[in-house]
Amino acid sequence: MILQTQGLTKTYASGVGCVDISLEIQEGRIFGLLGPNGAGKSTFVKMVLGLLRPDAGSGMLLGRPIGDPESRRKLGYLPELFRFQDWLTGEEVLRYHAGLSGMKLSEVRSSHMASRIRDVLRMTGLNNRGADRVRHYSKGMQQRLGLASALLLDPAFIILDEPSSALDPIGRYEVRQLLEQLRSAGKTVFLNTHLLEDVEAVCDDVAFLHLGRLRAIGSMRELLHVGMSWEITVGGWQTELAPGISGSLLPGMAVEAVRQEPDGSALLRVSAHNREQIGHLNRLLMEVGVTLYEVTPVQDSLEQWFLSMSGADSREGGARS
Numbered sequence: 001m002i003l004q005t006q007g008l009t010k011t012y013a014s015g016v017g018c019v020d021i022s023l024e025i026q027e028g029r030i031f032g033l034l035g036p037n038g039a040g041k042s043t044f045v046k047m048v049l050g051l052l053r054p055d056a057g058s059g060m061l062l063g064r065p066i067g068d069p070e071s072r073r074k075l076g077y078l079p080e081l082f083r084f085q086d087w088l089t090g091e092e093v094l095r096y097h098a099g100l101s102g103m104k105l106s107e108v109r110s111s112h113m114a115s116r117i118r119d120v121l122r123m124t125g126l127n128n129r130g131a132d133r134v135r136h137y138s139k140g141m142q143q144r145l146g147l148a149s150a151l152l153l154d155p156a157f158i159i160l161d162e163p164s165s166a167l168d169p170i171g172r173y174e175v176r177q178l179l180e181q182l183r184s185a186g187k188t189v190f191l192n193t194h195l196l197e198d199v200e201a202v203c204d205d206v207a208f209l210h211l212g213r214l215r216a217i218g219s220m221r222e223l224l225h226v227g228m229s230w231e232i233t234v235g236g237w238q239t240e241l242a243p244g245i246s247g248s249l250l251p252g253m254a255v256e257a258v259r260q261e262p263d264g265s266a267l268l269r270v271s272a273h274n275r276e277q278i279g280h281l282n283r284l285l286m287e288v289g290v291t292l293y294e295v296t297p298v299q300d301s302l303e304q305w306f307l308s309m310s311g312a313d314s315r316e317g318g319a320r321s
């Protein structure tokens with residue numbers, strides 16, 4: 001287990017930050033923390049990083065209690081609002097960060113570190129810009145440099161707070177690819193972002209915070225009901241076939257004709273526990289002369305899920321984040 005928290009709670013003078021947050025993050029997964037503005041996400045991250053002392057609760061990070069400096073050695077962190085020394089070059093910023101980690105000066109200046117700096121600049125798409133001063137970087141390039149800094153010491157666990165907010169669509173796509181490469185290399189990533197398409201594309205697990213409380217946690221597949229319903233296009237369909245087919249389905253299955261065309265083709269919506277049950281339906285359809293043309297898995301949209309979890313779909317003005 002990379003991170004395990006038990007009842008983490010923080011109250012500010014102005015009100016609740018986080019209440020009773022217990023969660024686990026497994027090794028080699030990409031974990032997304034979601035929630036509207038002010039939900040308590042940053043408060044939770046700061047407690048995990050040891051930057052904020054919890055009022056109650058505890059946690060283990062990389063085998064050590066949270067707040068223990070040793071637990072942070074194998075951790076990479078990209079804060080949301082970071083500022084670099086803009087008179088330095090990208091390479092100098094990275095070398096400076098290596099020094100801040102407690103590394104000896106000889107190591108910071110070693111050829112090994114120079115090669116690692118080249119690697120992380122390449123990984124983050126800054127390979128030709130390392131010698132340029134940060135003040136000449138665009139916002140997106142500065143964000144890439146922040147990412148390079150988080151990856152510099154090859155951490156086992158990487159916490160990224162809004163890593164793609166300043167990036168254009170190509171940059172966001174590249175960051176998603178980078179996160180997938182990190183997962184393939186066995187790293188664990190904690191992603192705090194408002195960009196739901198990034199979460200939907202790369203996260204294995206998701207947690208949802210609202211008003212400081214954990215409202216949902218689980219795998220993306222479970223939360224979006226992936227693998228539980230399908231749309232099936234068939235040929236040779238007749239309305240009278242529906243009762244016979246419904247009566248022969250396995251427990252937990254349901255079939256509903258959503259649309260029927262004059263040429264006999266139809267769109268059926270099917271719920272089932274697993275893909276094998278779709279095979280069973282296919283056999284039933286064949287027995288009555290119906291041909292299966294196309295099967296498409298249906299999944300809920302993360303945006304819709306986010307809005308309904310925030311109670312925002314019914315609120316005038318829509319989502320806040």
Ligand SMILES: Nc1ncnc2c1ncn2[C@@H]1O[C@H](COP(=O)(O)OP(=O)(O)OP(=O)(O)O)[C@@H](O)[C@H]1O
Pocket residue numbers: 012013014015016017018035036037038039040041042043044
């Ligand atoms: N330093 C602070 N002092 C007082 N209240 C704070 C402080 N930091 C956060 N809060 C409050 O705690 C609550 C949770 O804030 P937090 O920044 O953790 O939310 P968030 O989910 O990260 O929000 P966002 O998505 O806008 O970054 C909010 O009501 C906020 O006003």
